[in-house]
Amino acid sequence: MERIKTDICIIGAGSGGLSVAAGAAQMGARVVLVEEAEMGGDCLNHGCVPSKALLAASARVPRPTYAEAMAHVRASIAAIAPHDSQERFEGLGVRVIRARGAFVGPKTIRAGAFEIDARRFVVATGSRPMIPSIEGLAETPFLTNETLFEQKDQPEHLIVIGAGPIGLELAQAHLRLGCRVTVVEAQKALGREERELAKIVIDRLRRDGLALHENTAVLRVGGKAGAVWVETEAGRIEGSHLLVAAGRVPNVGGLGLDAAGIAADPVAGIAVGSDLKTPGNRRVYAIGDVSGRRHFTHLAGYQAGIVVRSAVLGLPARERQDHIPRATFTSPEIAHVGLTEAEARARFGDGIEVVQVGFDKSDRAITAGDTEGAIKVIVRKGKPVGAGIVGPEAGELIAMWAMAISSGLGMAAISNTVLPYPTKAEINKRAASAYFSPRLFESRMIRRITRFVQRWLP
Numbered sequence: 001m002e003r004i005k006t007d008i009c010i011i012g013a014g015s016g017g018l019s020v021a022a023g024a025a026q027m028g029a030r031v032v033l034v035e036e037a038e039m040g041g042d043c044l045n046h047g048c049v050p051s052k053a054l055l056a057a058s059a060r061v062p063r064p065t066y067a068e069a070m071a072h073v074r075a076s077i078a079a080i081a082p083h084d085s086q087e088r089f090e091g092l093g094v095r096v097i098r099a100r101g102a103f104v105g106p107k108t109i110r111a112g113a114f115e116i117d118a119r120r121f122v123v124a125t126g127s128r129p130m131i132p133s134i135e136g137l138a139e140t141p142f143l144t145n146e147t148l149f150e151q152k153d154q155p156e157h158l159i160v161i162g163a164g165p166i167g168l169e170l171a172q173a174h175l176r177l178g179c180r181v182t183v184v185e186a187q188k189a190l191g192r193e194e195r196e197l198a199k200i201v202i203d204r205l206r207r208d209g210l211a212l213h214e215n216t217a218v219l220r221v222g223g224k225a226g227a228v229w230v231e232t233e234a235g236r237i238e239g240s241h242l243l244v245a246a247g248r249v250p251n252v253g254g255l256g257l258d259a260a261g262i263a264a265d266p267v268a269g270i271a272v273g274s275d276l277k278t279p280g281n282r283r284v285y286a287i288g289d290v291s292g293r294r295h296f297t298h299l300a301g302y303q304a305g306i307v308v309r310s311a312v313l314g315l316p317a318r319e320r321q322d323h324i325p326r327a328t329f330t331s332p333e334i335a336h337v338g339l340t341e342a343e344a345r346a347r348f349g350d351g352i353e354v355v356q357v358g359f360d361k362s363d364r365a366i367t368a369g370d371t372e373g374a375i376k377v378i379v380r381k382g383k384p385v386g387a388g389i390v391g392p393e394a395g396e397l398i399a400m401w402a403m404a405i406s407s408g409l410g411m412a413a414i415s416n417t418v419l420p421y422p423t424k425a426e427i428n429k430r431a432a433s434a435y436f437s438p439r440l441f442e443s444r445m446i447r448r449i450t451r452f453v454q455r456w457l458p
Contacts, residue, residue, distance in 0.1 A: 002114050004095070006030040008311055009109060009118035011101040011255070014041020016288035016300030017124035018084055023308040025093045032118065033094050034101035034111045040084035041126050042289075043297045046146045049077055051169050054149070055329055058176035066154030066177050073149050102256035106281055109256070120283055120311040123262075123270060124300070125255065127248040127289035132161070135220035140228060142221075142242040145170070155179050157239035159230050161218055163189035165328040167245035168205065172330050175210055182211040182237050184230060189214050190328065194340050194376055197390040201334050204372065250290040260284060268292045274318040276306055285311065299324050322385075323406035327395035332373050335398035338386030338405050344378045353379045355434040357427060359391045364422040368392070377401070377431045382410045387431075393424055400428045411435050 008024050010017045013035035025031045038045045053076035057069035064072070082088060086096045099112030109116050129144035131137065143151070145166055158174050160167045163185035175181045183189070189212060190198040206212055219231045221242065228242045250269035257264050261280040264270045269292030270278060276291065278284045285307050288300035302324070309317040325337035344352045359365040359373035373391020377384050387401035404413060415432035419425050 001110075004032060004114055004116045006032045006095070006116060006118045008032070008120050008122065009034065009101075009116050010122040010124060011035075011109065012041065012122075012124035012126060012251075012288070012290070013039045013084070013089075013096075014124055014126045014288060014300065015043050015297045016126075016304045017041070017122065018089070019301050019304030020122050020124070020287070020307050020311075021089055021094045022092055023304065024312045025089075027308070027312050029312050031094045032097060032116050033089060034097045034099065034109070034116070036098065036100040039086055039089075040081060042128075042146075044077060044080060044084055046149065047166075048297055049080055050149045051145070051166070051173075052329055053077075054173045055169060055331075058173040059331070063177065066179075067152060069173075069177055070149065070151065100254065102254060103260035103262070104256060106260050107283055118283075121260075121285070122307055122311070123255065123284060123286040123290055124288050124304075125251040125290045127250050127269075127295055129244060130247040130249045131244060132218075132246045134161075134218050136222045137244075140221045140223055140242065141225045142228075142244050144244050148243060151241075155239075155241035157182070158241050158243055159184070159228065159237055159239040160243045160245055161230070162245035162247065163212065163214065164191070164245065164247065165326075167243070168201070168330050169328065170243060170245065171210060172205060172208070175205075175208060180211075180239070181209075182213070182239065184213045184216050184218055184232055184237070186217045187215060190334065192326075193328075193334055193336060194388045197334055197374060197376060197388050200373060200390045201328070201330050201332060204332060205330065248289065248295050250292060252290060262286075265292075275310065276303055276319060277310075293321070294324065294326070296324065296326060320406075323402055325398050325402040327398060329395060332370075332391050333394035334388070334390040335394040336386070336388040337398055337402045338384065339378055340386060340388070341376070341378055344380065344385055348380055348385075351380055352385070353435065355379065355431050357430045357434050359427060361430050362422075362424060362427045364424045364426065365392065367422060375427050375431050377411075377435070379411060379435055382412070383408065384411060384414075389427075391424075391427075397425060397428060400425065 007029040009032045011034050021033045050073045053073045057072040097111050101109045101111040104110045157180040160171050160183040163183050171181045171183050216232050216234050221230050223229050230237045252264040262278045269290050270286035272286045276285045287303035289295045306317040309315045327335040356376045360371040365371045370392050375389045378386035389397050411432050
């Protein structure tokens with residue numbers, strides 16, 4: 001067995017692991033990257049890239065066939081894959097070992113024919129689809145995001161369990177491609193989002209033909225390939241294919257974490273502090289989905305930067321959570337950063353203000369004929385603490401609020417920004433204007449000052 005000594009050993013070649021590997025190696029650290037599956041992890045192969053590619057293909061005019069849409073998915077993955085490839089990272093100086101890695105001690109892992117001693121470890125093994133305990137599911141053919149994109153034949157009627165971002169994005173894509181689609185959700189669809197904003201998305205999907213059953217538990221499932229059924233509290237649903245999109249769980253099994261003194265939970269993941277180090281073994285960091293934080297590729301990339309500053313440069317670095325945005329790429333899109341109104345009221349009581357502006361106030365949305373949507377901003381002491389947007393390109397528009405919250409900017413910074421006319425980004429300035437307008441145009445003091453100034457101006 002070959003023994004390797006290195007500065008940093010990373011387990012997992014998904015978004016977070018690859019970002020640490022690239023940054024550390026280019027700064028001169030010795031890096032070993034261990035991965036047993038595909039380079040690029042879930043995001044490239046089963047998640048963000050293929051789902052957005054399928055959504056984009058489904059929105060084309062004329063509408064492509066199902067096979068053509070899936071071909072676009074595969075082409076998109078193939079185009080991005082070289083950036084995440086073993087060859088690229090070996091070119092950066094990273095030693096890549098394609099085997100399963102597991103700890104055999106506090107500072108050693110075993111991967112295939114190698115034992116690796118490292119000064120620091122990064123666990124970035126990601127997550128996998130959560131398979132709920134539903135009677136009959138184990139005996140029934142079903143899809144997850146890990147198997148859906150291998151489909152070649154168009155489902156006649158796709159039944160989706162779960163109305164979170166993954167479930168609704170894939171539901172809408174299949175709806176556009178001509179499938180019948182039924183979604184069953186035990187709670188509320190898009191349950192993390194502001195209710196009035198989520199309702200705009202849900203209403204659009206229903207108008208477009210989606211059968212959505214909220215607050216409806218699945219009791220049992222059954223059937224065979226091409227003919228499945230789902231028994232719910234509201235009755236029986238029959239379809240051709242079943243997609244399970246009920247959430248994700250961290251990949252903590254088989255890592256030998258006990259041997260390294262690392263605590264982990266099969267649902268919550270590996271416990272880490274704000275420095276992303278495991279309390280039981282300060283040599284080990286955990287980032288991305290396996291750390292039990294929110295499951296976002298961009299969050300894993302952000303955490304990777306913290307690890308590089310800490311493990312490579314020896315600088316103090318800690319993560320924040322208040323400025324991490326999220327987006328669901330349905331049509332219309334829905335995006336959020338910071339606190340929701342309910343969260344802000346729970347924390348600050350009545351010390352907040354809420355401003356809301358519809359996309360019907362956006363000249364660009366009017367000219368595009370797409371005014372369905374709204375922006376909602378939560379403000380405390382003149383600074384945004386949360387913002388939600390539903391509407392065209394919400395995922396792009398949320399960037400301004402993410403920057404404002406990240407940098408501690410006030411509403412005046414948004415209001416004072418000059419943007420090209422007409423652009424959708426102006427909806428952000430509309431929200432800032434809605435915040436300042438009562439202070440400027442309904443203030444008796446402002447009126448008195450104006451009258452005084454006008455009286456004495458030459």
